[in-house]
Amino acid sequence: MLGRVNHIALVVPDLEVAAARYAGTLNARVTAPSSLPEHGVRVVFVELENTKIELLEPVGEGSPIQAFLDKNPSGGMHHICYEVADILAARDALVSNGARVLGDGNPKTGAHGKPVLFLHPKDFFGTLIELEQV
Ligand SMILES: CC[C@H](C(=O)O)C(=O)SCCNC(=O)CCNC(=O)[C@H](O)C(C)(C)COP(=O)(O)OP(=O)(O)OC[C@H]1O[C@@H](n2cnc3c(N)ncnc32)[C@H](O)[C@@H]1OP(=O)(O)O
Numbered sequence: 001m002l003g004r005v006n007h008i009a010l011v012v013p014d015l016e017v018a019a020a021r022y023a024g025t026l027n028a029r030v031t032a033p034s035s036l037p038e039h040g041v042r043v044v045f046v047e048l049e050n051t052k053i054e055l056l057e058p059v060g061e062g063s064p065i066q067a068f069l070d071k072n073p074s075g076g077m078h079h080i081c082y083e084v085a086d087i088l089a090a091r092d093a094l095v096s097n098g099a100r101v102l103g104d105g106n107p108k109t110g111a112h113g114k115p116v117l118f119l120h121p122k123d124f125f126g127t128l129i130e131l132e133q134v
């Protein structure tokens, strides 16, 4: 079911500060910020040889990452995104194995314009998992 790690996401208190730190101190390649209001986040991607780091800042009321930032005001690791070839087949297999798919269970369009789903962290040892169909 699982393909490559598409990205590892970090929630940060200030996206511009975090992007500048990665671009400056770590001399990394960082994309320009983009807003995803339907997901309640602003995001940049740090592009690495073998995967990406997604830096996330909450946007608007009811952002799904606001509670995480409230609990972790300096920021922290938020989720890992695995690639799958067929997100609906993956979802159905996961649900039939008792895993909880977050939201209404239907894929949404993620930051890369691809269908994504999230799995409850309590079902995967305290780690929030995102699946992205590639
Ligand atoms: C899709 C665009 C972009 C992309 O890559 O394309 C993104 O990745 S956007 C990322 C932001 N969107 C999401 O994270 C959507 C899925 N997340 C959620 O639905 C919520 O964050 C949820 C349900 C995981 C947690 O919501 P909330 O924190 O409001 O609920 P609780 O405070 O009640 O938390 C319940 C329980 O889960 C623990 N928790 C919360 N977040 C995480 C996390 N990131 N990793 C691990 N555990 C997490 C929280 O501590 C609670 O545990 P408890 O022991 O009950 O205190």
Ligand SMILES: [Co+2]
Pocket: 007, 009, 054, 079, 081, 130
């Ligand atoms: Co993500």
